[in-house]
Amino acid sequence: MSFKVEIGLVDSGAGQTSGSYQLVIAGGGPAALSAAIYAARYGIRHVVLESWKPGGQAALTAEIENYPGFSSIAGSDLTAAMKKQALEAGAVFRMETVEGTKEIDGRILVKTDSAEYTTEYLIIATGAAPATLGVPGEDKYYGRGVSFCATCDAPFFKNKRAVVVGGGDSAVKEALHLIHVVSELGLVHRRDKLRAEPYLAKKLVDHEKVTTYWNSHLAEVTGDDQGVTGVILDTPEGRKHIDTDGVFLYVGTIPATEPFVSLVELDRKKAVVTRNIVGTSNPRVFAAGDVTNNGFRQVVTAVSEGARCSAAVFDLLESKA
Amino acid sequence: MPLLSDEDKKAIRGHFNLITENVTVTLTKAPGKSETETILNELNELSTKLTLIVVESKKESAMLPSVSIGSTGRILFRGTPSGYEFSSLLTGIIDSGRTEKTLSDETMAFLNNLQEDIHIRVFVTPTCPHCPPSVVLAHRMAAYSDRVIAEAIEANEFPDLSRKYQVQGVPRTVINETYSVEGSQPESYLVEGLKKHMEKQS
Numbered sequence: 001m002s003f004k005v006e007i008g009l010v011d012s013g014a015g016q017t018s019g020s021y022q023l024v025i026a027g028g029g030p031a032a033l034s035a036a037i038y039a040a041r042y043g044i045r046h047v048v049l050e051s052w053k054p055g056g057q058a059a060l061t062a063e064i065e066n067y068p069g070f071s072s073i074a075g076s077d078l079t080a081a082m083k084k085q086a087l088e089a090g091a092v093f094r095m096e097t098v099e100g101t102k103e104i105d106g107r108i109l110v111k112t113d114s115a116e117y118t119t120e121y122l123i124i125a126t127g128a129a130p131a132t133l134g135v136p137g138e139d140k141y142y143g144r145g146v147s148f149c150a151t152c153d154a155p156f157f158k159n160k161r162a163v164v165v166g167g168g169d170s171a172v173k174e175a176l177h178l179i180h181v182v183s184e185l186g187l188v189h190r191r192d193k194l195r196a197e198p199y200l201a202k203k204l205v206d207h208e209k210v211t212t213y214w215n216s217h218l219a220e221v222t223g224d225d226q227g228v229t230g231v232i233l234d235t236p237e238g239r240k241h242i243d244t245d246g247v248f249l250y251v252g253t254i255p256a257t258e259p260f261v262s263l264v265e266l267d268r269k270k271a272v273v274t275r276n277i278v279g280t281s282n283p284r285v286f287a288a289g290d291v292t293n294n295g296f297r298q299v300v301t302a303v304s305e306g307a308r309c310s311a312a313v314f315d316l317l318e319s320k321a
Numbered sequence: 322m323p324l325l326s327d328e329d330k331k332a333i334r335g336h337f338n339l340i341t342e343n344v345t346v347t348l349t350k351a352p353g354k355s356e357t358e359t360i361l362n363e364l365n366e367l368s369t370k371l372t373l374i375v376v377e378s379k380k381e382s383a384m385l386p387s388v389s390i391g392s393t394g395r396i397l398f399r400g401t402p403s404g405y406e407f408s409s410l411l412t413g414i415i416d417s418g419r420t421e422k423t424l425s426d427e428t429m430a431f432l433n434n435l436q437e438d439i440h441i442r443v444f445v446t447p448t449c450p451h452c453p454p455s456v457v458l459a460h461r462m463a464a465y466s467d468r469v470i471a472e473a474i475e476a477n478e479f480p481d482l483s484r485k486y487q488v489q490g491v492p493r494t495v496i497n498e499t500y501s502v503e504g505s506q507p508e509s510y511l512v513e514g515l516k517k518h519m520e521k522q523s
């Protein structure tokens with residue numbers, strides 16, 4: 001049994017410090033945490049506004065095996081270590097959700113659910129949220145068998161059946177996490193081959209508990225008043241009903257850019273369009289991590305971009321000093 | 322072997338320095354050895370401001386172990402506060418030992434106007450990194466208003482209750498049996514949603 005010592009929430013009670021800053025960092029995942037470490041060490045007057053998901057998506061995976069320096073580390077341990085390092089460096093965090101932003105008189109106004117800030121520069125590091133498929137039953141049974149977090153919810157499916165939808169790294173990694181717990185696992189993928197790292201993909205597909213449904217789409221989640229009872233799939237052989245207790249969805253992500261639409265250019269998929277890696281269409285705004293159109297969405301790229309953002313802000317502040 | 326490493330103890334001691342007022346933590350447990358008692362005893366050593374009271378209960382129906390922070394009996398943890406639940410417990414203790422404002426003006430106004438009692442149940446698992454904000458928010462509401470009782474419930478340890486409230490994903494916040502929220506939600510969303518729900522009901 002482990003006991004996690006993380007008290008990042010203590011000083012983050014809402015609504016205390018509206019104010020004026022050199023830099024606001026929006027987000028609470030690896031990109032924002034890295035930006036915070038650098039901003040604090042550069043002595044930039046800043047505040048980090050992190051919404052209600054400490055550690056971001058990275059915290060939700062049981063095991064990260066490709067972050068340099070660690071052969072294997074729980075995602076939440078990695079992000080907790082980043083947060084601790086940021087706090088020790090003097091970073092200031094508030095548990096607030098950015099709701100809107102606009103430019104006024106050469107400064108940026110950042111409105112959250114409980115305060116308002118003005119800032120010279122903004123780093124957008126709000127990452128991405130899990131995409132949904134919009135099929136019947138998906139919303140209705142969220143939290144009652146439909147899940148986006150295998151790490152959090154696996155205990156509810158002990159010796160039960162689960163279906164994982166998706167074929168990328170996240171889908172395969174989380175399916176491999178679930179496999180230890182569930183009695184049977186169905187893997188539903190819209191192509192005939194997984195996109196995930198080949199080594200992980202093989203491990204999953206070869207597992208005795210796994211049944212694969214290639215070239216198949218989730219059409220509906222069925223259930224009763226207790227929760228999920230099955231899924232209906234569109235397969236090359238026609239519609240199939242499969243009994244299951246849980247449905248885990250890893251079908252991509254949607255960048256969390258809603259509060260920034262009037263500030264920076266977004267692409268078709270709502271990602272922030274970057275130039276020179278972390279610059280945006282707005283010279284006062286930088287962006288890092290999964291919220292950008294930089295591709296290759298990983299912890300290692302998110303932290304590197306976060307660092308670049310704060311370094312860029314530091315250079316700009318220095319050049320004016 | 323102690324449950325907390327020396328490094329953890331050092332970190333907790335540092336955080337407990339923020340505590341200015343005495344805090345009582347009451348553990349109610351079934352007879353016999355309990356990991357919750359061990360961890361709370363270890364915590365108790367880390368601040369002179371903490372007082373631990375241990376009560377044994379033989380009631381079969383009780384939700385044990387149960388940890389109550391402060392003297393009101395309204396800030397509760399049901400089940401062993403391990404994993405991320407432990408972080409929520411530490412935050413609850415520190416919050417109770419300080420006078421800092423922890424809620425937004427809107428939330429406080431909502432709580433000041435409450436005409437009925439509300440009971441918040443936040444279902445969690447120890448492996449859920451996004452659960453602590455929901456627990457901490459519920460406990461802060463209970464600390465502020467004596468119309469609120471907030472329980473953090475370890476869903477695995479109380480399967481019957483989890484089944485009753487249809488919990489198969491965490492965090493799940495259930496308020497007064499009639500209103501529920503899935504996932505980690507910002508303070509303003511929870512309060513707005515609850516406000517609307519209560520208006521509809523009245």
Ligand SMILES: Cc1cc2nc3c(=O)[nH]c(=O)nc-3n(C[C@H](O)[C@H](O)[C@H](O)COP(=O)(O)OP(=O)(O)OC[C@H]3O[C@@H](n4cnc5c(N)ncnc54)[C@H](O)[C@@H]3O)c2cc1C
Pocket residue numbers: 026027028029030031032049050051052053054055056057058059060061063064065066067096097098099125126127128129169170171173174256259288289290291297298299300302
């Ligand atoms: C299941 C899974 C497994 C993965 N496994 C790996 C792996 O093994 N290795 C690897 O390198 N990567 C992995 N990834 C990818 C990795 O987690 C992401 O690339 C990384 O977390 C991106 O970091 P980020 O900071 O850009 O965004 P996120 O992690 O998405 O964090 C965004 C943060 O911003 C906050 N936020 C959002 N909106 C607002 C707002 N309006 N106001 C304030 N804050 C806001 C969120 O609450 C969150 O804290 C995995 C992802 C998933 C989902």
